[in-house]
Amino acid sequence: MKVISDSNQIPLVERSLKTVWHPCTQMKHHESLPLIAITKGKGPWLFDEKGNALLDCISSWWTNLFGHSNPRINQAINNQLEKIEHVMLAGFTHPPVVELSERLAALTKGHLGHVFYASDGASAVEIALKMSHHFWRLNNKPEKKKFVCLENGYHGETLGALAVTDVAIFREAYGSLLQDVLTAPSPDARKAQAGESPEDIAKRAADALEKIFEAEHQNIAAIIIEPLVQCAGQMAMYSPEYLRLVRSLCDRFDIHLIADEIAVGCGRTGKFFSCEHAGIWPDFLTLSKGISGGYLPLSLSMTTDKIYRAFYGDKTQQGFLHSHSYTGNPLACAAALACLDIFESETVLEKNIERSKNLATEFAWAKADSRIEHWRQQGMILAFDIKLKSLERPNTFPREMFSANLREGMLIRPIGNTIYVMPPYILSADETAQMGASVKRALDQVLA
Numbered sequence: 323m324k325v326i327s328d329s330n331q332i333p334l335v336e337r338s339l340k341t342v343w344h345p346c347t348q349m350k351h352h353e354s355l356p357l358i359a360i361t362k363g364k365g366p367w368l369f370d371e372k373g374n375a376l377l378d379c380i381s382s383w384w385t386n387l388f389g390h391s392n393p394r395i396n397q398a399i400n401n402q403l404e405k406i407e408h409v410m411l412a413g414f415t416h417p418p419v420v421e422l423s424e425r426l427a428a429l430t431k432g433h434l435g436h437v438f439y440a441s442d443g444a445s446a447v448e449i450a451l452k453m454s455h456h457f458w459r460l461n462n463k464p465e466k467k468k469f470v471c472l473e474n475g476y477h478g479e480t481l482g483a484l485a486v487t488d489v490a491i492f493r494e495a496y497g498s499l500l501q502d503v504l505t506a507p508s509p510d511a512r513k514a515q516a517g518e519s520p521e522d523i524a525k526r527a528a529d530a531l532e533k534i535f536e537a538e539h540q541n542i543a544a545i546i547i548e549p550l551v552q553c554a555g556q557m558a559m560y561s562p563e564y565l566r567l568v569r570s571l572c573d574r575f576d577i578h579l580i581a582d583e584i585a586v587g588c589g590r591t592g593k594f595f596s597c598e599h600a601g602i603w604p605d606f607l608t609l610s611k612g613i614s615g616g617y618l619p620l621s622l623s624m625t626t627d628k629i630y631r632a633f634y635g636d637k638t639q640q641g642f643l644h645s646h647s648y649t650g651n652p653l654a655c656a657a658a659l660a661c662l663d664i665f666e667s668e669t670v671l672e673k674n675i676e677r678s679k680n681l682a683t684e685f686a687w688a689k690a691d692s693r694i695e696h697w698r699q700q701g702m703i704l705a706f707d708i709k710l711k712s713l714e715r716p717n718t719f720p721r722e723m724f725s726a727n728l729r730e731g732m733l734i735r736p737i738g739n740t741i742y743v744m745p746p747y748i749l750s751a752d753e754t755a756q757m758g759a760s761v762k763r764a765l766d767q768v769l770a
């Protein structure tokens with residue numbers, strides 16, 4: 323296994339630390355935790371300047387589906403680059419955005435036939451929230467302006483998206499800037515008491531949601547959820563039954579359902595859309611991260627004909643007046659189309675069934691490990707928790723585990739006491755085995 327050494331990278335890394343303010347990072351931690359300069363990627367592997375290799379077990383923050391420097395996606399972007407790199411989408415359109423919208427609409431079987439674009443995931447969430455409230459205003463219900471979100475949910479870090487996020491570390495400093503929301507219990511299957519099934523937890527969480535809807539439905543525009551897996555919330559997984567129950571409550575109380583599939587969409591949980599596991603469609607569905615294969619910033623919010631029509635009229639103000647400079651960027655759309663081509667021509671969803679079985683096999687050791695609890699998997703996400711009593715230093719565990727994995731040549735970033743893998747859909751059986759064994763060795767070192 324190759325060891326990551328930073329000695330030859332000092333110049334680049336030092337320059338970075340001087341001028342680049344890195345995301346989601348206490349910069350001082352880099353006094354002891356080396357920053358890693360990546361100069362190349364190929365397939366699931368990342369390479370530093372000296373050629374040390376790292377297996378990208380978390381798809382570069384859940385974005386990369388088909389590996390780095392994928393020939394088909396590279397080619398698609400290159401082809402598009404020769405035609406038009408960007409043009410504004412107000413008053414103009416272009417082939418990649420039209421084709422992408424048509425294909426995504428078809429994937430929802432026409433249920434969500436209108437696609438609004440942005441660049442990052444948080445913006446797609448902002449769009450869904452704004453559109454939902456605007457819809458109710460246009461329907462003479464301007465008082466419907468509250469949002470319901472789930473305990474432990476994550477929807478991004480701009481102020482609107484952060485308001486419906488319930489992950490303390492992201493909210494702490496900004497609480498006073500955020501609008502009030504209603505928070506419903508998470509259907510997290512880890513909450514099961516003796517004899518309870520995931521469906522029982524789903525039912526219990528939906529009962530609590532029903533009470534909130536009963537009391538407040540006149541003021542509620544929408545509920546926003548992450549279908550099946552609350553990813554940033556320590557990969558909390560839950561029964562699809564919850565989605566069915568929420569769908570029917572939303573119908574009963576005239577409340578929009580926003581399915582944030584930014585992390586769980588694009589095949590991650592086993593279906594192209596996570597909602598398909600429950601056989602329901604939301605009123606809004608957001609995608610980002612994997613949609614461009616991890617190549618370029620692209621996000622979108624899809625919605626129904628009913629909602630689209632409410633905005634259609636003679637008055638400018640009746641329209642949805644929201645825009646981002648790079649809305650529907652042609653290069654990003656071309657990358658997304660190449661990904662959809664790969665899904666089709668390489669029967670990715672079918673092959674992922676086998677790949678997720680491999681994941682389970684290579685991490686079977688963790689199921690039997692007495693230091694570990696809540697082993698869980700949904701498609702191409704596998705996670706487990708280190709029992710808190712097994713952790714001497716819970717606060718520094720994520721960084722220690724990250725470093726131990728680096729020494730093993732693995733890119734793994736625990737969330738609190740949760741270790742997870744979320745690899746690109748191209749890992750070979752050997753690479754999967756290597757990943758399982760390396761994570762075990764790293765854990766043994768950290769807990770020794």
Ligand SMILES: *Cc1c(COP(=O)(O)O)cnc(C)c1O
Pocket residue numbers: 442443444445447476477478479548553554582583584585586610611
């Ligand atoms: C990552 C994520 C977002 C935010 O996307 P950004 O591109 O980071 O703004 C929103 N919702 C979910 C579920 C996510 O995982």
